[in-house]
Amino acid sequence: MARNTSNKLKVIGIMNGTSIDGADFVLVEVNKKDLTCRHLQTQSFNFPKNLKLNLIKAAQHKMLVDELALLHHDLGRYYANCFKKLKGAFKQASLIGLHGQTVFHKGQIATLQIGEPSYLAEVSGASVVSDFRSADLALGGHGAPIATFFHQINFGRKGKTISVHNLGGISNLSLIQDRKLKFGFDTGPANMLMDMAVRVHTAGKESFDRNGSLAKKGKSNSALVKQMMKHRYFSKKPPKSCGREEFGEIFYSQYQRQLHEMSVEDRLATVADMVAQSIAVAYKKFCPVMPEEIIFAGGGAKNKFLLQKISEYLPQVKISTTEDYNWPLQSIEGAAFACLAAAKYWDRPSNIPQSTGAKRATSLGKITQV
Template sequence: MALRVVGLMSGTSHDGIDAAVVDLEAHGDTLYVTVLGHLSEAYPPDLRAAIARTLPPAPATALDWCRLDTGIGQAFAAVARRAVEELGGGRADLVVSHGQTLFHWVEGGAVRGTLQVGQPAWVAEATGLPVVSDLRSRDVAAGGQGAPLVALFDVLWLRGRPGRPVALNLGGIANITAGVEGTFPVAYDTGPANALLDAAVVHLSAGTEAFDADGARAARGRVDEALLAELLADPYYARPAPKSTGKEWFNAAYLERVWRGHAHLGGDDVLATLSALTARTVADEARRHGATEVVASGGGVRNPTLWRDLARELGDVGLTRASDRGLADQAKEAVAFAVLGWLTWAGHPASLPSATGARGPRLLGSITPGDGPLRLPGSPGSGTAPTRLVLAGA
């Protein structure tokens, strides 16, 4: 019998919440996924501003954290309830809530902790459903990076495709999953995608704009090779995988420090150079793994300039969208977390140690009960853990 799951996701761009309602049913080693629908809802302006004020390197108080945990939890709750009613026909069995990442604590290449806020009790109270949340922390506790967790979804989804497909997500940070055809797939953050581009636009517009709409400003600019070389010299790019990063490193203050040495450049030239940076760093890593195809998703696929730059850097490596493979670009991560939560609910590990560097596979997340008592589906690990995933209609 299919389990109807609501997946909720907000990425490092912290612009809003993506939701997907998915029917999941396992037969043998195959997990069949039917996406009933997806929606996106922007954060209320005051909440998004509060998130921006709290992100590093800004100082924050315990009151700030508490207000955000509550406010984001309530926002996730409202989106979950809307998704159940509008996409799930008024019915669902489980909610999986990623929450909003506010800090990813990395020292010396090792992740010491990770913080996603958005109190799941609000989601459980609003929907009456059990909620799987805080999916990254267990992998971190096992010595892993806690990211990118979507690697297991990518492997189940792309395994069996011809050649060497590489999955790419272009959010605030770019990450790839490679080696899906082998025994030990890898996944890691390649560097910034939209994070520095958005920070530059906020600076240039004095906060009146949040992103470069349609990549128009970057398209008008010219890549400055000196600035690009300085950006590429950041030690993160040379660090071996597994590795992960976020806005605690690639943020407005980082951009300001670099930009200060190139003050003669116009804003459009800086944006063109930042777009080239993402394209170069992603393409370098895709080629490192012998990619024959890159399947991209996330907000960055809607930026024509970034897409053009990436296609040029990849050369004869095919560049396609997740939507070309039957999965809406903006829905992919919400669907992926619905699958990860289903695995937890079914008693199966949902982490991929070869990607995160953890000591072994782990059951992920914490479960907040809904209105009724928890009734997990049998003993832990019952049934067969899926080794492949099939999207209905794809």
């Protein structure tokens, strides 16, 4: 791979999470010395209806191997077509970090992200780094969470204990003390479960509760929340990771009858309350020290009702978002994979063993060039 000799590198990070709604293309400038990143631009693309349905089908493990192979290449072509629509500074990137779509993840055992990177490498002329999780699994880790590397570098502050908390399909935290990651883990579901409640109610016509406005009008069913919180994942010690396998359609179906006896407002309030409680429990039960501040990121950070509930359960902690630090909410996960791609490019270790459980640090990802 031809090396960029500059001390700064423009990198695109591409992320589509467990919510399966679309892909975020995030352009950052990465500093070679310390891998700190500066956000330049973010552009989001929605999935076409058929592609989205097929990705959901794959994530639900309802797809034959030949269908999965076709989808792997269809998604790769989709990324390439999105790249063609990008303009300006995006075209200056010489490196791309591509997460792909997770269709299976079981920590320490197996993980699979689809989306063939060769199409993107061909249309962009850039090197594409993908398959970020497998090396960590090979070292005995969970392969998640790995965005903790980016969080530590870009949000850690001297003499401060903070947490960077991503609210994507899954909720995960990075507890950072004096610029060093103490640990990080998935706390449980976030948007995945809340969005599911909306989609089921509207027969797929709506995909999320904008700003938590419906949940805010409802009343949480505390008895049902208590029942949902009995899931064994919430009492499992970190390092740990979870996904659709634990908190997807099967989990939702266990409580569907009780939820659907409620108004949509009460249903969404109940699910959001459960997410908030699971987050609060994670901090109280597993964090050796409570952070002074939790900086939320991801689509779920737009849900004002959810943040309000978290604040009620953690009243001693300052609640903020990455927007308070000049990072758009939707940019963080994509930026994290741009940062991981740069680490691979410069051959720097990028997993954090105390976060994933791996026996040692290594440089994550595989490089594709065409």
